[in-house]
Amino acid sequence: xxxxxxxxxxxxxxxxxxxxxxxxxxxxxxxxxxxxxxxxxxxxxxxxxxxxxxxxxxxxxxxxxxxxxxxxxxxxxxxxxxxxxxxxxxxxxxxxxxxxxxxxxxxxxxxx
Amino acid sequence: xxxxxxxxxxxxxxxxxxxxxxxxxxxxxxxxxxxxxxxxxxxxxxxxxxxxxxxxxxxxxxxxxxxxxxxxxxxxxxxxxxxxxxxxxxxxxxxxxxxxxxxxxxxxxxxxxxxxxxxxxxxxxx
Numbered sequence: 081x082x083x084x085x086x087x088x089x090x091x092x093x094x095x096x097x098x099x100x101x102x103x104x105x106x107x108x109x110x111x112x113x114x115x116x117x118x119x120x121x122x123x124x125x126x127x128x129x130x131x132x133x134x135x136x137x138x139x140x141x142x143x144x145x146x147x148x149x150x151x152x153x154x155x156x157x158x159x160x161x162x163x164x165x166x167x168x169x170x171x172x173x174x175x176x177x178x179x180x181x182x183x184x185x186x187x188x189x190x191x192x
Numbered sequence: 193x194x195x196x197x198x199x200x201x202x203x204x205x206x207x208x209x210x211x212x213x214x215x216x217x218x219x220x221x222x223x224x225x226x227x228x229x230x231x232x233x234x235x236x237x238x239x240x241x242x243x244x245x246x247x248x249x250x251x252x253x254x255x256x257x258x259x260x261x262x263x264x265x266x267x268x269x270x271x272x273x274x275x276x277x278x279x280x281x282x283x284x285x286x287x288x289x290x291x292x293x294x295x296x297x298x299x300x301x302x303x304x305x306x307x308x309x310x311x312x313x314x315x316x317x318x
Contacts, residue, residue: 095285098278105275120248123241147228154225175232182235190242 094149097142104139128191140183144176216299220277223270230267261317268313273306 117123126132151172159165202208210218240251254260280302283289289298 095282098282102275102279105271120241120245123248127242143231147231150221150224151228154221179231179235182232182239186235186239186242 090149090152093145097146097149100138100142101146104135104142124190127187133187133191136187137184140180144180148172148176211296212299212303213295216277216280216303219273219303220281223274223277226266226270227274230270265310265314265317269306269310272309273302276302276306 111117111126117126127136152169155165155168155172159168237251237255240247240254242248255264280289280298283298284295289295
């Protein structure tokens, strides 16, 4: 991207992730309403299925990206001080990164 | 913001009349923030449910606790509103429904449908 379209990557990431999140949430809600897993074993099998695992990890990347762009926009709108904004963004990045590591750990434990 | 701005500022939120599209927009933003805040708690539930048989049972107990159920109603509203309003924004990006009259109607529809789904969910709990 050239300097003239600095917000473009974030804008596209927000839209693309939005579409994936909408599809993924629709699927998960459908499963939980119509064919809910009824035991720990069944739930684990559903999540650790290869296709679902990949969909989950992609979901993780998409939701963290979507959250990053969204909260970043909120911070840019309401935190005028660049110093405080940078600190807030850093805390946000650390929080989202931690969530990512946590879910990857959960998934790895579930799969092996 | 380089120069001192002497133009008058009127920001009394209690006196500004917001059009329905603005109300939809601010709810969409607030719900987005709420969903991000809820994320760690949802990951915690996923962790419990996948970790062990006992964890699964505990997660089930947690999500049937009255307080958690109460919070879940709010989260259902947050998710459905954010989702419906998000779809509306995507359609606007592709220039569907940009006319003022249509945009106002779709904003009413989104706000209404999100509340409707939430009420149906609430009804399913009772």
